[in-house]
Amino acid sequence: MHAVTPTRAKAPRAIFLSAPEVARRFEVNCASCNLRELCLPQGLAPEDMQRVENIVYARRRVRRGEALFNAGDEFKAIYAVRCGFFKTSVVDGEGREQVTGFFMGGELLGMDGVGSGRYHCSAIALEDSEVCVMPFALVEEIAREIPALQRNLHAVLSREIVREHGVMMLLGSMRAEERLATFLLNLSRRFVRRGYAANDFHLRMTREELGSYLGLKLETVSRLFSRFQEEGLLEVNQKHVSIRDSARLEALLAGRA
Amino acid sequence: MHAVTPTRAKAPRAIFLSAPEVARRFEVNCASCNLRELCLPQGLAPEDMQRVENIVYARRRVRRGEALFNAGDEFKAIYAVRCGFFKTSVVDGEGREQVTGFFMGGELLGMDGVGSGRYHCSAIALEDSEVCVMPFALVEEIAREIPALQRNLHAVLSREIVREHGVMMLLGSMRAEERLATFLLNLSRRFVRRGYAANDFHLRMTREELGSYLGLKLETVSRLFSRFQEEGLLEVNQKHVSIRDSARLEALLAGRA
DNA sequence: CGTAATTTTGACTCCGCTCAATTGGCGTGG
DNA sequence: CCACGCCAATTGAGCGGAGTCAAAATTACG
Numbered sequence: 267m268h269a270v271t272p273t274r275a276k277a278p279r280a281i282f283l284s285a286p287e288v289a290r291r292f293e294v295n296c297a298s299c300n301l302r303e304l305c306l307p308q309g310l311a312p313e314d315m316q317r318v319e320n321i322v323y324a325r326r327r328v329r330r331g332e333a334l335f336n337a338g339d340e341f342k343a344i345y346a347v348r349c350g351f352f353k354t355s356v357v358d359g360e361g362r363e364q365v366t367g368f369f370m371g372g373e374l375l376g377m378d379g380v381g382s383g384r385y386h387c388s389a390i391a392l393e394d395s396e397v398c399v400m401p402f403a404l405v406e407e408i409a410r411e412i413p414a415l416q417r418n419l420h421a422v423l424s425r426e427i428v429r430e431h432g433v434m435m436l437l438g439s440m441r442a443e444e445r446l447a448t449f450l451l452n453l454s455r456r457f458v459r460r461g462y463a464a465n466d467f468h469l470r471m472t473r474e475e476l477g478s479y480l481g482l483k484l485e486t487v488s489r490l491f492s493r494f495q496e497e498g499l500l501e502v503n504q505k506h507v508s509i510r511d512s513a514r515l516e517a518l519l520a521g522r523a
Numbered sequence: 524m525h526a527v528t529p530t531r532a533k534a535p536r537a538i539f540l541s542a543p544e545v546a547r548r549f550e551v552n553c554a555s556c557n558l559r560e561l562c563l564p565q566g567l568a569p570e571d572m573q574r575v576e577n578i579v580y581a582r583r584r585v586r587r588g589e590a591l592f593n594a595g596d597e598f599k600a601i602y603a604v605r606c607g608f609f610k611t612s613v614v615d616g617e618g619r620e621q622v623t624g625f626f627m628g629g630e631l632l633g634m635d636g637v638g639s640g641r642y643h644c645s646a647i648a649l650e651d652s653e654v655c656v657m658p659f660a661l662v663e664e665i666a667r668e669i670p671a672l673q674r675n676l677h678a679v680l681s682r683e684i685v686r687e688h689g690v691m692m693l694l695g696s697m698r699a700e701e702r703l704a705t706f707l708l709n710l711s712r713r714f715v716r717r718g719y720a721a722n723d724f725h726l727r728m729t730r731e732e733l734g735s736y737l738g739l740k741l742e743t744v745s746r747l748f749s750r751f752q753e754e755g756l757l758e759v760n761q762k763h764v765s766i767r768d769s770a771r772l773e774a775l776l777a778g779r780a
Numbered sequence: 781c782g783t784a785a786t787t788t789t790g791a792c793t794c795c796g797c798t799c800a801a802t803t804g805g806c807g808t809g810g
Numbered sequence: 811c812c813a814c815g816c817c818a819a820t821t822g823a824g825c826g827g828a829g830t831c832a833a834a835a836t837t838a839c840g
Contacts, residue, residue, distance in 0.1 A: 356688050356692060358692055358696070359776065359777060360777070362692075362696045363696075364688075364691055364692040364695045364696050366688050366691050377680075377681055377684060378681055378684045378685050378688065379681065380677045380678050380680070380681035381677075381678045381679070381681035381682035381684075381685055382681075382682075382685070386684075386685045386688060387688060406670070406673060406674065406677070409667075409673070410666075410667045410668075410670070410673065411667075413663070413667065416663060416666070416667065417663065419677075420637045420663070420676075420680070421637050421638045422638075423634075423637070423677070423680040423681070423684070424634055424635055424636065424637035424638035424639075424680070425638035425639075426684055427634060427635045427638075427643075427680070427683050427684060427687065428635050428638055428639070428643045430684065430687035430688075430690075430691065431613050431621075431623050431635065431643060431644060431687070433687075433691055434621055434623050434687065434690055434691065434694060435613060435615055435619075435621040437691060437694035437695050437738060438621045438622075438694050438735065438736070438737075438738035439615070439619045439620075439621050439735070439738065441827080441828095442827075442828065472785090472786065472787090473786075473787065473788095474786085478695065478696070479695070480695075481694060481695035481696065482828075482829090483828075483829055483830080484786090484787080485787090485788085485789085485828090485829075485830085486827090486828055486829075488786095488787060488788055488789085489788085489789080489828090491787095491788095492788075492789080504786085504787075504836080504837075519616065520616055520617070698795080698796095699795075699796065729817095729818065729819085730818075730819065730820095731818085739796075739797095740796075740797060740798085741818090741819080742796090742797075742798085742819090742820080742821085743795090743796055743797075744819095745818095745819055745820055745821080746796090746820080746821080748819090748820090749820070749821080761804085761805075761818080761819070762818095762819095781840100782839100782840095783838100783839090783840085784837100784838085784839085784840095785836105785837080785838070785839090786835100786836080786837070786838080787834100787835080787836070787837085788833100788834080788835070788836085789832105789833085789834080789835090790831105790832085790833085790834100791830100791831090791832090792829105792830085792831085792832105793828105793829080793830070793831095794826105794827105794828095794829080794830090795826105795827095795828090795829085796825105796826095796827090796828100797824105797825080797826080797827090798823100798824085798825075798826095799822105799823090799824090799825100800821100800822085800823090801820105801821085801822085801823105802819100802820080802821080802822100803818100803819080803820070803821090804817105804818085804819075804820085805816100805817090805818080805819095806815105806816090806817090806818100807814105807815095807816090808813100808814085808815090808816105809812105809813090809814085809815105810811105810812090810813080810814095
């Protein structure tokens with residue numbers, strides 16, 4: 267439970283680990299991770315940092331198209347995206363898919379499983395990705411001992427609720443063009459935060475997945491992209507998007523045409 | 524759902540008072556509260572139950588139309604609805620209101636405030652109501668000492684996330700009539716759980732509030748009620764609704780007309 | 781290089797919105 | 811007690827935004 271023991275490397279947990287992943291375990295070092303400020307509390311004492319690092323006892327690679335977990339799978343861990351891009355979605359009785367979110371580096375996945383002991387949604391990698399595996403029992407144990415971590419965990423859960431409020435606002439009271447503009451600006455901000463260009467990025471999801479997330483049909487999303495381009499707001503080439511006039515894009519949200 | 528009036532000092536009081544005094548005065552007794560199973564973990568040892576009861580160190584009455592808290596207020600506590608009915612909502616830049624949920628006895632409010640230290644939404648009583656005030660610092664402290672409570676807190680937060688996934692599904696991929704049917708059946712189930720009639724209830728919200736929650740205009744909600752009545756699914760008189768054919772109402776969701 | 785998947789675009793439809801008038805419920809005050 | 815005013819709810823007419831269906835164009839991928 268404390269130091270990284272060689273025993274673990276020899277007897278990999280079948281569920282979480284395969285050979286290449288075991289090797290990566292030894293590189294776990296949250297203190298020097300450049301996504302640290304996104305998943306961890308600030309100003310952790312060094313000895314606490316040590317304990318926190320032990321929560322992440324594995325990394326896991328997920329290739330494009332593969333599931334990190336599926337709805338109904340037994341809930342054991344939450345995941346921090348280390349690199350890559352995921353979608354989460356739920357499916358209703360009719361087989362209709364609703365994409366509930368997109369997740370990138372430093373964001374946490376799987377917290378919907380605590381309540382029932384099973385993941386409520388599926389998490390699918392939209393590009394080759396890597397995550398830190400944090401067994402939830404361990405998270406809870408250490409949260410009991412390090413109040414800053416406990417507080418951080420609660421904050422993360424709470425922020426997920428707030429994020430979903432934003433989606434409800436988007437789905438419940440915005441017009442199609444506002445939805446897309448909101449999404450693009452949000453994505454842009456998240457890229458900036460991670461040191462990427464604000465106005466030039468590659469969409470990892472299909473028009474259909476984006477449409478599902480925004481409560482629109484894929485044709486509508488496509489038409490909106492075309493119209494935004496005509497109007498000089500964007501430059502769109504398939505999945506590559508350049509924001510050309512972010513001011514006017516923001517103005518879309520502010521109600522002024 | 525009518526208030527069981529507790530012995531209560533007549534003078535209105537500030538929310539936060541010295542804990543022991545208020546606790547005694549209100550005879551807080553979670554162990555015998557009939558909503559216990561909704562807010563508390565099961566099978567708590569008696570001595571733990573004692574500690575948990577001390578979390579609730581005040582009750583607060585909120586009259587119809589009043590706010591339990593407003594978006595932007597400093598986050599100090601979460602609330603368990605003891606009796607009554609609330610809506611939560613957020614307002615965007617344009618002043619558009621989005622109702623994010625309706626809450627009744629045994630359900631928890633205010634968890635969206637942990638992340639930022641301020642409540643992200645407003646909670647308005649839709650009828651005279653009463654809540655248990657649980658200072659969050661105290662919740663966290665005791666959660667560190669009683670794993671069952673910690674686990675329960677996480678489960679409650681997680682379930683709120685799952686609930687919102689359901690709303691996203693509703694808003695993102697259901698037609699108007701499916702949204703209303705889903706809402707009514709959900710409300711019915713929650714009433715049943717609390718010992719009320721499944722098929723006969725009083726809506727506490729206006730058509731406009733319901734429309735906001737469902738992503739519809741109030742006129743559309745009104746028309747749907749009329750149509751459901753014509754079709755023999757419901758009996759509607761203003762805010763009073765009787766479900767007449769719950770099978771067919773459920774069939775609406777299952778896609779078969 | 782061929783096949784499937786994704787995206788774009790067009791034509792047409794329809795569900796839910798807008799605007800508007802009316803009805804109904806309810807509390808307040810004459 | 812009724813009259814009044816206010817707000818909520820209902821209903822109608824007409825419109826328009828997003829959906830549906832269909833086909834073509836482009837790209838991804840084995």
